[in-house]
Amino acid sequence: MSNIGTPTITVLYFAAASTAIGLTVERVPLPSQEPLPLTSLSELLVSRHAGKGLDKILASSQWSVNEEMVDEPENTTLKGGEEVAVICPVSGG
Amino acid sequence: MPGTEQWPAASVEARLETEDGVCVLTYNSLDTQDILSSVGDDAAGATAVFIGTTRNSFKGKVVTRLDYQAYSKVAIKTMASVLRDARTQGSRSEHHTPGTVSPILRCSVHHRLGTVPVGEPSIVIAVSSPHRKESFVACEYILEEVKRRAQIWKREFYKDEPEETAEWKENVTTSKAP
Numbered sequence: 001m002s003n004i005g006t007p008t009i010t011v012l013y014f015a016a017a018s019t020a021i022g023l024t025v026e027r028v029p030l031p032s033q034e035p036l037p038l039t040s041l042s043e044l045l046v047s048r049h050a051g052k053g054l055d056k057i058l059a060s061s062q063w064s065v066n067e068e069m070v071d072e073p074e075n076t077t078l079k080g081g082e083e084v085a086v087i088c089p090v091s092g093g
Numbered sequence: 094m095p096g097t098e099q100w101p102a103a104s105v106e107a108r109l110e111t112e113d114g115v116c117v118l119t120y121n122s123l124d125t126q127d128i129l130s131s132v133g134d135d136a137a138g139a140t141a142v143f144i145g146t147t148r149n150s151f152k153g154k155v156v157t158r159l160d161y162q163a164y165s166k167v168a169i170k171t172m173a174s175v176l177r178d179a180r181t182q183g184s185r186s187e188h189h190t191p192g193t194v195s196p197i198l199r200c201s202v203h204h205r206l207g208t209v210p211v212g213e214p215s216i217v218i219a220v221s222s223p224h225r226k227e228s229f230v231a232c233e234y235i236l237e238e239v240k241r242r243a244q245i246w247k248r249e250f251y252k253d254e255p256e257e258t259a260e261w262k263e264n265v266t267t268s269k270a271p
Contacts, residue, residue: 012103014162015246016261024101064244067166085103085164085244091262092161092168092204092245093145093216093236 007033007080011045017057017086021049035077038063038070041084062087104162104206107169113180114200116172118165118245120207123214132199137221141228143236145216147209155252159209160259164244168204175238176200179231183222196227202235204245215247240264 007030018024030036031044042058063070064085070076078084107118115131129142147159183197198221209215218235222228239245241264250259 012101012164014101014104014164014244015248018101019248019261025103064164064167067170069167085167087164087167087244088246088261089263090241090243090245091247091264092163092243093240093247093264 012085038073038076107165113176117203132219132221134198139225141232143218168244
């Protein structure tokens with residue numbers, strides 16, 4: 001159970017990512033009150049869905065945060081309340 | 094929207110009209126004639142149209158359908174950005190005489206979501222311009238950039254294979270090819 005006040009983000013999964021873990025959306029509590037570097041999110045998500053191949057998918061994906069594609073994940077932190085999406089390699093058309 | 098409960102909640106219909114054109118994501122069949130008419134302009138001498146349809150084969154396998162989904166809020170902005178870039182490029186075209194009418198008159202890009210059976214369009218792009226060159230170039234540019242950038246995904250389903258083996262495709266950009 002997450003405590004009230006724990007910063008939480010919403011993570012959206014599409015395509016191969018959603019097929020791998022069987023979810024299209026989940027609420028993810030952040031590990032602490034401290035902002036989480038976006039570069040640490042992969043590890044957190046993979047630990048929630050161990051053994052489903054999410055690590056490989058994340059390695060070839062990009063992030064979006066609050067409906068904007070992230071160009072510099074190393075300069076992005078999550079405070080809670082964000083909508084983060086795993087953007088797998090796209091295949092429209 | 095019938096049947097949308099099987100798609101991600103964020104994969105919804107969307108429409109965005111900007112000064113550069115119209116972008117649409119829809120679960121409905123694409124009406125090519127309607128999209129073509131929407132870029133009509135008395136100043137146009139040319140209209141280029143691209144229609145992408147579900148092909149019935151992939152590397153010897155029989156394809157039965159494609160399922161599309163999008164992160165619509167982001168994808169529709171990306172599509173609008175592609176139209177912006179297409180018009181910016183058009184205005185720099187050597188064929189265009191500066192100071193005359195805008196070389197791209199109207200653009201529209203419609204992408205279907207959900208299941209697209211074999212033979213049906215998944216994407217329709219229409220561009221009108223005073224002369225043919227600009228509309229041909231812009232139409233191809235819009236297609237290639239939407240395929241490369243828009244947050245849209247397709248899964249290919251094959252005859253006589255279980256659905257869980259259906260493959261999520263990845264568009265490989267030509268610039269990455271050796």
